[in-house]
Amino acid sequence: MRSWRLDRPSPSGQLDLSRATSLVTSIGCADSNAFAAEVLKLLGNAAGISQCTVFAYEFGTRPRTISVADHRGGRFLRDVADAYAKRFYALDGNQTIVSAASSQKSSVVLLHQQTSEDVLHEDYRAACYHRPNVSGRLSLLLQPSQGVWLSVNLYRDRRHGHFHQNEIALIEAYAPLIAQAAGHHYTLCGQIQTGIPQLMLTRVRGICPDLSRRELDVLCGVLEGRTAQEIGELMGIKPSSVVTYQKRAYRRLGISSQRQLFALCLAPGRN
Structure with missing residues (x-):
């Protein structure tokens, strides 16, 4: 398990303009899962990512699911996300990072890598890693407004093993685009639900x-x-x-x- 700040990412590879355009187009889309689906299309094949979830952590309460996407379709990943929000979010390494971060709004994007081996709680590991068939997760953490954090979670398919350094570098290169898009999507859609x-x-x-x-x-x-x-x-x-x-x-x-x-x-x- 490790985390780091994304200050000045070094671009690597070429930007797929059509995919980037589709991601921007999904901002504010009526289909709540369209945003996560476009993130998955943007990075899935290149980094062996099979699932994407976006959570909002608002004012210290349990997370709210903003968007989910899974190559297999159906409600499977939404059910996994619901189980995480109900039972396991307090055990997540993301929570430690968010809790330790400054209470003042920051524009910095944080990245957190967590493998299935890092999760010591058996039920959490089974529900959110083994059953969904993922070996690990890379999370982009950003703060769209004071008291609110978003996590864009990218789950690595188990058959690909753990993330390779070149794949992490690719995600780092795309992270500012994804983070900005996620922040705007939350402002247009997710924030409306904050009552x-x-x-x-x-x-x-x-x-x-x-x-x-x-x-x-x-x-x-x-x-x-x-x-x-x-x-x-x-x-x-x-x-x-x-x-x-x-x-x-x-x-x-x-x-x-x-x-x-x-x-x-x-x-x-x-x-």
């Missing part, structure tokens, strides 16, 4: 930075008006666990009810 509950959650995090990811996920569900059963289904945990996380979060915030949570979020003079 008042997520924005209120930003205020909650400012009041109590020590809230855990699980506690934030539960509070997000509460702010969205979901029941404990519904929150549990989204997170892949039992309703009783939802209630436990909710009570812990309320204690940290010095409140005891949903009404007080909304009052805290809406109180004037908070950052």
Whole structure:
């Protein structure tokens, strides 16, 4: 597992203008999966990539799936992405990088390489690497706005082994184009889905930075008006666990009810 900043990439190879044009055309497309599909077409054959997912990490909550594409088609990869967002995202190396990055908006693109061997959690490795038949992943991490990170994840087909250095160099060369396109796509499509509950959650995090990811996920569900059963289904945990996380979060915030949570979020003079 390793990560690095992409400061001044050294172009390698020739740009496929038709593929680049198709990628730009997919920005803001009504088909939510068109963007990931064009990224896959742009890099798939050249770098042995069989799957692409784009996630948005907004205000410290669990990731939201923006776009997915898989050579095999169907709902398979969408189901894998849902399992990742519900159960495994906190175990991902991407989370460590995003959490350690500055809270101020940065234009720098970060790259993170993670192989199946780097994933120690057996269920996570099985669900997101072995069953999808990938040997590893290279992620482009970017910050389109403060409090929001995007990850464009490129999954290496297992039959090709791990990424070779020349393939990584090719991805580095295309990374600025893909990152800019992903940021604009999020602004046009993904950001529209970011509602008042997520924005209120930003205020909650400012009041109590020590809230855990699980506690934030539960509070997000509460702010969205979901029941404990519904929150549990989204997170892949039992309703009783939802209630436990909710009570812990309320204690940290010095409140005891949903009404007080909304009052805290809406109180004037908070950052």
